[in-house]
Amino acid sequence: MNNIVVQILLIALAPIxxxxxxxxxxxxxxxxxRRIGPPLLQPFYDFLKFADKRKMIVHSTHAFLGLLHFxxxxxxxxxxxxxxxxxxxxxxxxxxxxxxxxxxxxTRSIFSHLGANRSxxxxxxxxxxxxxxxxSAYMLTGSFDVSALYASEIPVLFKMPLAFIALxxxxxxxxxxxxxxxxxxxxxxxxxxELEYSGIFYEAVYTAxxxxxxxxxxxxxxxxxxxxxxxxxxxxxxxxYINALDNSTARVNxxxxxxxxxxxxxxxxxxxxxxxxxxxx
Amino acid sequence: MKLNKYRKKSPWILHYxxxxxxxxxxxxLACLGPKYxxxxxxxxxxxxxxxxxxxxxxxxxxxxxxERLVDIYSQMPEPKVVxxxxxxxxxxxxxxxxxxxxxxxxxxxPVDVYVPGCGCRPEQIIAGVVEALKKLxxxxxxxxxxxxxxxxxxxxxxxxxxxxxAAPINNGGKPSVFG
Numbered sequence: 001m002n003n004i005v006v007q008i009l010l011i012a013l014a015p016i017x018x019x020x021x022x023x024x025x026x027x028x029x030x031x032x033x034r035r036i037g038p039p040l041l042q043p044f045y046d047f048l049k050f051a052d053k054r055k056m057i058v059h060s061t062h063a064f065l066g067l068l069h070f071x072x073x074x075x076x077x078x079x080x081x082x083x084x085x086x087x088x089x090x091x092x093x094x095x096x097x098x099x100x101x102x103x104x105x106x107t108r109s110i111f112s113h114l115g116a117n118r119s120x121x122x123x124x125x126x127x128x129x130x131x132x133x134x135x136s137a138y139m140l141t142g143s144f145d146v147s148a149l150y151a152s153e154i155p156v157l158f159k160m161p162l163a164f165i166a167l168x169x170x171x172x173x174x175x176x177x178x179x180x181x182x183x184x185x186x187x188x189x190x191x192x193x194e195l196e197y198s199g200i201f202y203e204a205v206y207t208a209x210x211x212x213x214x215x216x217x218x219x220x221x222x223x224x225x226x227x228x229x230x231x232x233x234x235x236x237x238x239x240x241y242i243n244a245l246d247n248s249t250a251r252v253n254x255x256x257x258x259x260x261x262x263x264x265x266x267x268x269x270x271x272x273x274x275x276x277x278x279x280x281x
Numbered sequence: 282m283k284l285n286k287y288r289k290k291s292p293w294i295l296h297y298x299x300x301x302x303x304x305x306x307x308x309x310l311a312c313l314g315p316k317y318x319x320x321x322x323x324x325x326x327x328x329x330x331x332x333x334x335x336x337x338x339x340x341x342x343x344x345x346x347x348e349r350l351v352d353i354y355s356q357m358p359e360p361k362v363v364x365x366x367x368x369x370x371x372x373x374x375x376x377x378x379x380x381x382x383x384x385x386x387x388x389x390x391p392v393d394v395y396v397p398g399c400g401c402r403p404e405q406i407i408a409g410v411v412e413a414l415k416k417l418x419x420x421x422x423x424x425x426x427x428x429x430x431x432x433x434x435x436x437x438x439x440x441x442x443x444x445x446x447a448a449p450i451n452n453g454g455k456p457s458v459f460g
Contacts, residue, residue, distance in 0.1 A: 026320075028437055030321075034315050034323045035315045035318040035321070036322060037318075037320060038321055038322075042291065045287050045323055046291040046418065049287045049288055049291045050332075052286055053358050053359070054358040054359045054360075054425055186328060191329055192327075194308070195329055195331070197332075198331035198332055230324050
C-alpha cells in the first residue's frame, strides 16, 4: 500500500472491485443454497440496466443526498486506502450513513422512515466498537494513521486479536447481513432507505453498497499488517464467514441486535483496549 | 450507447396478488426456489415497484385490489412489462361475472403476456417471462407517454352476469339498487 500509483488505481477501481465481490457473493450464496446462481458480472448488468430506466425522483434533495452518500463513502474508502487518519475514516463513513438516513427521512414513505430509523440504530450498534478499535490502534502504534498499521512488522492480528473478533461480530451489522439485517430487511421494510430511489439515482445507492464491501474488507486487510498474504487470507476467511452466517441465521429484531453489539462486541473491544494499553500482548 | 440488451439480463420482478387464491403465487415462489432458480438469469423478487421491470400479477382483480393494482403499476418506471399469471388474471376465470370482479386484469392495465393455467406451472411462468423479456428489450421511449385504455367492460359478452339473474329485491315496487 506504499506505492502511490497502486493507491490511485485502487481508489479509482474501488467500485468495480466491490461489484466483483458482490457478484462473487451472490454466486457463493446460491451455491450454499444448492442453486446455480447469477453470473459473476450480474451487478454490472443491473448497473447498465438501471442507467436506461426512467428517472422518477421524489424530490431533488432526496436524489442529491443519494449521490452524496456514494461520494462521501468513496472519500472514506480513499482515505482508508491512502492510510489516513482512522478517526477521519470512521467519521467520513458515519457522514455517508447520516446522509442516507436524512434521505430516508426526507420522503413521506413509511417504509423509508422505518428503514432510516433502523439504520440509525445500526450506527449506534457498530460505531462505538469501531471507535474503540481505533483507540486500541493508537495505543499500539502511537498514531491514528492507518498507514502505521499497514507498515506494522508484527501483524496487527497478533497484537490485538480481541479487536479482530469484535470487528467480526459487528461486520454483519455494517454489511446489512443476516442476522443483523434489520435496516434492510426486504421482507419487512422492502429495502429501507433505498426504497424510494429509482433509475440512475438508485444506482448511486446500489454502487455505494459495493463500496461498503471494499471499506469493510480493507478494515479486515489492515489486521494483516505489512504481511500482504496474511491480510488476503484474513479477507478470504471473513468473506466465507460472512456468507455462511448470512445463509444460516434468521433475522433478530433491532433490540436484540443492539443488546448483542453493546453487551458482547463492545466489552470484547474494551478488554482489547485495556490489554493493549498495559502492553500485555 | 444502446443499453437495451442489458434489460433482459437483469429483470427485477414485482409480484402482486390481486385477490387470487395463492395457487399461482406459490408457483411463482417455486420459480425463485432452488429447483427452477430463475436467479441464474439475474431475476430478483425485488418487492419494490420503483426498481422493478417485470410485474407478475395473479388473481382476478377484485374491487378492493384494483386501486392498488393501478397505483403500483403507475409507480413502476418505464420500460416495464406486465405478465398475467393464471386463468383468473387472464380472463377472470371462474370468478368472471361475479359482483366483485370483472373479466381479468387487462381491463385496468395493459398486459404484455398472458400465462394460462390454474394454477400456472413454473415452466409456463418462466416461458411467459422469457416472452415478456423479448418485448421488454424492444420497448422504446414511446412507452413513457401516457395512454388511455379503450377496452370495453365485460358486460357486452355472452357471459352470464349474476347481477342480472339474481332475484329482484322486493322493496315496495321501487327498482332494485343493483338495477
